[in-house]
Amino acid sequence: MIVDDHVLFAEAIRVSLEDAGVEVVAVVGTGEEGISTAVRAKPDVILMDLGLPDQSGLAAGRAILDAWPDAKILALTALSDHAAVDEALRIGFRGYLTKDTSVTRFVNSVRSVLDGHVVLPHSLSPSGRRAHIGDDAVLLAAQLTARERQVLELLVEGADGRTVASRLGISRNTVRTHVQSILTKLQVHSRLEAATFAVRNGLVDVPRAANGYAGAYRESSGV
Numbered sequence: 278m279i280v281d282d283h284v285l286f287a288e289a290i291r292v293s294l295e296d297a298g299v300e301v302v303a304v305v306g307t308g309e310e311g312i313s314t315a316v317r318a319k320p321d322v323i324l325m326d327l328g329l330p331d332q333s334g335l336a337a338g339r340a341i342l343d344a345w346p347d348a349k350i351l352a353l354t355a356l357s358d359h360a361a362v363d364e365a366l367r368i369g370f371r372g373y374l375t376k377d378t379s380v381t382r383f384v385n386s387v388r389s390v391l392d393g394h395v396v397l398p399h400s401l402s403p404s405g406r407r408a409h410i411g412d413d414a415v416l417l418a419a420q421l422t423a424r425e426r427q428v429l430e431l432l433v434e435g436a437d438g439r440t441v442a443s444r445l446g447i448s449r450n451t452v453r454t455h456v457q458s459i460l461t462k463l464q465v466h467s468r469l470e471a472a473t474f475a476v477r478n479g480l481v482d483v484p485r486a487a488n489g490y491a492g493a494y495r496e497s498s499g500v
Contacts, residue, residue, distance in 0.1 A: 279304045280311035281326035281353060297384045308337030315341045315348060322390050327354040327361060335364055342369045351390050366477040372396035395476055414478040420462040428455045430481045432472045
């Protein structure tokens, strides 16, 4: 689903996605329409303009996630704003795209979100901004052991439990123990939240995807 009040832009994106084989189930122009349509239709991915006429796209996205926590929302904006990126990720958005993105990268980024990744323009990735990590995040991350950091890095890469066990030479039960410890120490509730926390706060280097965007965490897909 596309939520954008710029009709020409929304239509161009719709055509590009459909040409790439992605079904667009709805195009709406306000936050209110976006909220009601998303909760009713439950599209696989929601493309959310941040500058909507009736409310902020961040506010609309928050309302959608409150009603439907599994929603995959990808922010769209004309601005490269670090603060907006941080706020979108804090709310639970799965990524952030600027409107000057090429069509190929745009479509690839949507597919990445469909696959469970968090996507960001590499220039806005927190991996180069570790100086901005908040004190709370530093304190939480400092509790992680060296092994737990290795597990967290693999979660950010998109590894499942079997892959983590194989890469680190440990059992899957041990992986589960490390993951539970990571969730407890970072005060999050899922592997996705842990990976998003790590990406948002620059705790690990974000893998550079082939499409030029940073990708994080593959979760167990129309738009």
